[in-house]
Amino acid sequence: MNASLVNSFANIIHAATAIGLYHFLILGALLFGLGLYGLLTKRNAIAVLMCIELMLNAVNINLIAFSRFVAPAGLAGQVFAVFIITVAAAEIAVGLALVFAIVRDRLTSSLDDLDWLKW
Amino acid sequence: MLDFSLTHAWLIPLFPALAFAVISFLLRRLPRLAAAVAIAAMGAGFAIAIGVAGAVITRGITVENPFLQRVTWFEMPGLHIDMGVLIDPTSAMMLFMVSLVALVVEIYSLGYMHGDPGFARFFSYLSLFGASMLGLVIATNFVQMFVFWELVGLCSYLLIGWYFFRISAREAAKKAFITCRVGDFGLLLGILSLQLMFGTVDFQAIAAKIPGYIQAGGAGALTVAALLVFAGPIGKSGQFPLHVWLPDAMEGPTPVSALIHAATMVVAGVYLVARAFILFSSLPLAMQVVAWVGGFTALFAASIAITQREIKRILAYSTVSQLGYMMLALGVGSLTASMYHLLTHAFFKALMFLAAGSVMHALHDKADIFAMGGLRRKMPVTFAAMGIGVLAIAGIPPFAGFFSKDEILAAAAHVSTPLYILATATAFLTAFYMARMFFVAFFGEPADPHDHPHESGPAMLIALIVLGALSIVGGIIPYMLGFGEWVRFGPAHHESIDPMIAGVSTALAVLAIALAWLIYGARKVSAEDLADRFGLLYKLSFHKYYLDEFYLWFNRTFVDGLGKILYWIDINIVDGVFVDGAADITGRLGAFLRFAQTGQLQHYALVFFAATVVIALALVFAGPGGAAILSGGMLGGVRL
Numbered sequence: 001m002n003a004s005l006v007n008s009f010a011n012i013i014h015a016a017t018a019i020g021l022y023h024f025l026i027l028g029a030l031l032f033g034l035g036l037y038g039l040l041t042k043r044n045a046i047a048v049l050m051c052i053e054l055m056l057n058a059v060n061i062n063l064i065a066f067s068r069f070v071a072p073a074g075l076a077g078q079v080f081a082v083f084i085i086t087v088a089a090a091e092i093a094v095g096l097a098l099v100f101a102i103v104r105d106r107l108t109s110s111l112d113d114l115d116w117l118k119w
Numbered sequence: 120m121l122d123f124s125l126t127h128a129w130l131i132p133l134f135p136a137l138a139f140a141v142i143s144f145l146l147r148r149l150p151r152l153a154a155a156v157a158i159a160a161m162g163a164g165f166a167i168a169i170g171v172a173g174a175v176i177t178r179g180i181t182v183e184n185p186f187l188q189r190v191t192w193f194e195m196p197g198l199h200i201d202m203g204v205l206i207d208p209t210s211a212m213m214l215f216m217v218s219l220v221a222l223v224v225e226i227y228s229l230g231y232m233h234g235d236p237g238f239a240r241f242f243s244y245l246s247l248f249g250a251s252m253l254g255l256v257i258a259t260n261f262v263q264m265f266v267f268w269e270l271v272g273l274c275s276y277l278l279i280g281w282y283f284f285r286i287s288a289r290e291a292a293k294k295a296f297i298t299c300r301v302g303d304f305g306l307l308l309g310i311l312s313l314q315l316m317f318g319t320v321d322f323q324a325i326a327a328k329i330p331g332y333i334q335a336g337g338a339g340a341l342t343v344a345a346l347l348v349f350a351g352p353i354g355k356s357g358q359f360p361l362h363v364w365l366p367d368a369m370e371g372p373t374p375v376s377a378l379i380h381a382a383t384m385v386v387a388g389v390y391l392v393a394r395a396f397i398l399f400s401s402l403p404l405a406m407q408v409v410a411w412v413g414g415f416t417a418l419f420a421a422s423i424a425i426t427q428r429e430i431k432r433i434l435a436y437s438t439v440s441q442l443g444y445m446m447l448a449l450g451v452g453s454l455t456a457s458m459y460h461l462l463t464h465a466f467f468k469a470l471m472f473l474a475a476g477s478v479m480h481a482l483h484d485k486a487d488i489f490a491m492g493g494l495r496r497k498m499p500v501t502f503a504a505m506g507i508g509v510l511a512i513a514g515i516p517p518f519a520g521f522f523s524k525d526e527i528l529a530a531a532a533h534v535s536t537p538l539y540i541l542a543t544a545t546a547f548l549t550a551f552y553m554a555r556m557f558f559v560a561f562f563g564e565p566a567d568p569h570d571h572p573h574e575s576g577p578a579m580l581i582a583l584i585v586l587g588a589l590s591i592v593g594g595i596i597p598y599m600l601g602f603g604e605w606v607r608f609g610p611a612h613h614e615s616i617d618p619m620i621a622g623v624s625t626a627l628a629v630l631a632i633a634l635a636w637l638i639y640g641a642r643k644v645s646a647e648d649l650a651d652r653f654g655l656l657y658k659l660s661f662h663k664y665y666l667d668e669f670y671l672w673f674n675r676t677f678v679d680g681l682g683k684i685l686y687w688i689d690i691n692i693v694d695g696v697f698v699d700g701a702a703d704i705t706g707r708l709g710a711f712l713r714f715a716q717t718g719q720l721q722h723y724a725l726v727f728f729a730a731t732v733v734i735a736l737a738l739v740f741a742g743p744g745g746a747a748i749l750s751g752g753m754l755g756g757v758r759l
Contacts, residue, residue, distance in 0.1 A: 036728065039721070039724055040721050040724060040725050040728070041721075048721075111719065111720065111721060112719075114720070115717060115718030115719050116718060
């Protein structure tokens with residue numbers, strides 16, 4: 001084994017193991033995809049709310065990753081993430097309250113039964 | 120003083136306009152003060168008008184060298200409209216005449232309208248009218264004239280409908296307004312086409328451009344424009360076939376008839392043609408039309424007047440006839456004769472209307488002359504005033520009408536024998552019907568012994584005396600002063616009286632008066648027998664040639680018929696197909712598309728997500744154009 005081969009192999013190992021921007025973006029995309037899948041397919045309203053949280057957090061990861069790797073001087077991404085967390089907390093409180101109200105009224109939390117918006 | 124009057128001529132219409140505003144907003148409940156304000160304002164205007172006339176004579180202002188003041192009224196590319204003051208001998212004469220007659224009529228109204236609940240309002244309308252008419256007189260361009268032209272029309276409408284509790288007065292007001300609108304529509308089209316042809320509506324500027332335009336072969340188009348302009352005077356000055364409103368306008372109070380429908384507003388049409396005389400006089404065909412419309416109207420209206428029974432109606436047809444005379448004079452190219460007759464006619468016709476008003480005032484609004492009779496002993500001043508008026512309009516020397524009528528006849532004789540014969544026949548008829556009215560109303564015995572007429576009060580008598588004096592000397596003084604050297608078009612010429620023409624017309628007038636005396640004064644010839652013998656002619660004349668009936672029939676058949684057709688189209692096509700159709704299609708589409716709404720939030724989320732994906736893909740792959748279209752909604756108003 002000559003040195004150059006070892007060297008390039010080490011580079012590949014390094015690229016594969018060192019944590020960089022793309023790792024975070026891929027993680028974010030995976031989380032977002034999972035959340036979206038759940039949003040579109042889950043029958044339970046609470047599960048859908050959890051999926052929405054998942055998507056919001058995927059966005060948070062993206063923001064922080066960009067902030068850290070693309071514009072490390074500023075804190076805009078972090079600030080955004082803090083805001084989103086705050087808003088998400090409020091939103092989930094309202095969402096859960098709605099779901100509880102619906103469950104009390106209709107005795108169901110299945111979204112299939114919640115189609116009263118149609119004509 | 121004279122120079123001040125000249126440079127401040129714009130004050131003449133401004134005073135009555137201010138009086139109108141003050142009376143309307145402050146003095147509605149103070150009738151005496153309102154009348155005082157109106158008369159003071161008109162008096163101030165009259166004083167300045169005298170100054171203007173003096174300035175014109177002493178400062179060498181002629182037709183070629185007028186005094187002009189202009190300010191820009193509004194402006195946009197290709198259109199420039201002024202407001203201004205144009206003082207030349209013609210407009211100075213008009214200012215003098217209008218402000219004088221308006222002043223006299225306002226004084227007369229003090230007596231005539233006494234006790235009317237709308238006394239103050241009446242004076243505010245008269246002031247508005249005075250302001251509009253004086254503004255019309257000093258107009259420097261067609262648009263300014265048109266604005267004031269419509270304003271006098273409005274005042275005419277308001278005052279004809281003064282006794283609005285009478286249906287006939289309301290109908291007459293509407294008829295006057297609508298009939299004049301027909302003419303005004305033509306006038307507006309004419310003004311617009313002049314603007315298109317010359318790029319200006321200024322009298323002076325158009326006058327400068329007309330010869331070149333005709334040289335360049337524009338005579339045909341210009342004739343059309345001139346005839347369109349002439350439609351306005353046909354309506355406003357009561358020329359055939361739009362004269363029908365003027366006799367009905369007598370529904371208004373008599374001072375209004377005297378001021379608006381005899382002396383001033385109705386001559387606005389004649390004045391417009393005179394103001395734009397360069398336009399007409401360079402177009403032989405247009406001149407022919409003006410002359411023949413005028414000549415025909417003169418004879419036509421005179422032939423109606425000889426059988427009418429209401430005193431104001433006789434005077435109204437006489438006004439139509441005399442306006443025809445003025446048009447005829449213009450048509451044969453004599454602006455001098457036309458303006459001369461306009462001046463004297465204003466005096467003697469206003470006088471006759473005011474005298475008729477005095478009679479009706481004394482007889483409690485009785486209008487039929489055959490119900491009067493024997494008034495000469497009870498109302499001597501009115502009798503004298505009406506007598507002067509009759510002699511003046513009949514053309515007996517040395518009364519005012521003689522001189523101006525002679526000028527018109529001489530001018531017509533120079534140009535065309537048929538027109539001269541037409542005018543002379545009209546003169547004969549005029550003398551006849553006026554003498555008839557005079558003899559029937561003032562001579563003989565009272566038709567109703569229960570009537571106790573009394574002479575009118577001082578305000579009305581003053582007006583009669585002033586106008587009576589003017590009707591005597593209003594012809595000879597301008598003649599001595601050389602009227603034709605000032606008020607003229609083209610080179611100055613001083614018409615001397617042609618003994619032949621003057622002799623014939625005077626002899627005919629005397630003959631007509633004698634004939635009227637035989638029939639209606641001495642009653643040697645029975646009027647009923649004559650009416651029977653000329654049964655058809657009498658009926659035609661008495662029913663005004665059934666023209667009103669014809670217009671009514673025409674309206675009912677064609678205008679209403681067209682209205683019905685258009686109504687059907689509106690209901691079935693416009694509303695039925697377009698409006699209701701659009702609503703129907705929208706409704707049906709909505710009923711169909713609502714099934715796309717499942718109410719399942721997750722379905723909506725899926726569509727939302729799919730759309731986002733499509734847009735993202737388009738942004739990446741579709742190139743700049745497609746991306747721009749697809750991202751338009753997303754990016755809002757941001758330009759790519």
